[in-house]
């Protein structure tokens with residue numbers, strides 16, 4: 001007998017790998033609680049206020065939203081200086097690869113609190129690398145602006161309207177934290193080795209990049225484009241399911257009902273002028289997809305996840321679809337940093353077990369010497 005471990009499904013379903021005060025995902029009820037607040041009550045708050053909630057008791061002095069606004073403005077200036085000499089190296093990389101490269105400029109010796117600098121750096125880097133590939137010079141941050149507002153200003157080279165800022169802010173808050181999802185788990189594993197916050201969030205970004213996690217919203221739009229017309233919806237979905245493909249923006253490891261973030265984001269898209277036609281089509285696709293998924297997988301409830309209306313919202317904001325994962329990272333950096341700080345406080349190495357199912361040596365040489 002060389003296998004004392006019970007057979008378990010791979011994927012860590014249902015395994016508790018950390019205790020957290022940060023967020024709770026109730027998959028049966030379709031409820032997301034962030035530090036004692038339902039998502040729906042957070043959705044109107046500034047991103048800086050949600051950062052104050054997530055970082056409370058984890059950052060020295062538990063700064064409030066106003067102090068975080070000031071600290072993030074200062075840190076964006078620092079990130080801009082770090083970015084300038086490295087921007088050329090992002091040539092030829094996808095935006096998320098470029099962001100990963102630029103985050104590598106954040107060294108453990110930085111004076112700003114690392115959580116603050118990591119959150120501040122994402123909008124600066126994403127705006128800078130997007131402008132560079134369009135042949136435009138980077139725009140310096142304005143520390144007086146809020147993070148969402150400054151990102152759109154740095155990206156476009158001109159202030160964005162209040163409606164767009166509010167919609168982006170709703171998005172950033174909605175995706176700020178979500179229990180022990182794959183990227184946050186990756187961050188906590190890296191933090192548990194005491195490798196430092198910047199290493200942990202670069203690892204998290206690498207996990208987010210995949211199409212089964214934060215890479216899904218771009219492909220949601222690809223799917224809507226490929227379907228093309230109302231008449232094609234049913235046959236297109238049937239063909240995709242027949243080929244064994246996954247419909248992007250549907251299904252979730254934890255939710256067995258509709259992801260509560262979907263409706264918050266759908267509301268935000270609906271409030272944006274000019275988003276009307278595409279949202280009507282998206283609703284038809286969603287309706288048909290849910291009916292067909294229920295018929296195809298009767299034993300596995302599959303509902304709409306956050307990425308479906310993320311795609312619609314970011315498209316309505318006129319953001320290029322290959323930036324969507326970077327913008328997800330802009331919001332999720334809040335949660336990653338808070339989880340890293342919490343993990344560093346608990347201080348225990350995360351090291352699960354694998355079950356060896358490979359061959360044993362033909363003849364034992366142990367003890368022969």
Ligand SMILES: CC(=O)SCCNC(=O)CCNC(=O)[C@H](O)C(C)(C)COP(=O)(O)OP(=O)(O)OC[C@H]1O[C@@H](n2cnc3c(N)ncnc32)[C@H](O)[C@@H]1OP(=O)(O)O
Nearest residue numbers: 212213214216245246247248249250251252253300305307
């Ligand atoms: C922010 C986020 O990360 S939200 C998720 C974003 N990702 C997506 O939208 C990609 C599409 N969705 C998926 O791939 C999955 O639903 C995931 C990755 C999100 C969750 O996957 P898991 O919990 O591992 O589900 P699992 O792989 O066990 O799937 C169970 C069954 O449902 C099917 N299924 C799951 N999601 C989908 C989907 N979107 N479309 C079609 N079938 C699906 C699987 O093929 C599988 O069927 P089978 O039992 O006949 O083989």
Ligand SMILES: O=C([O-])CC(=O)C(=O)O
Nearest residue numbers: 178180181182253254306
């Ligand atoms: O929780 C998950 O597994 C994926 C997800 O929705 C997120 O990270 O926002």
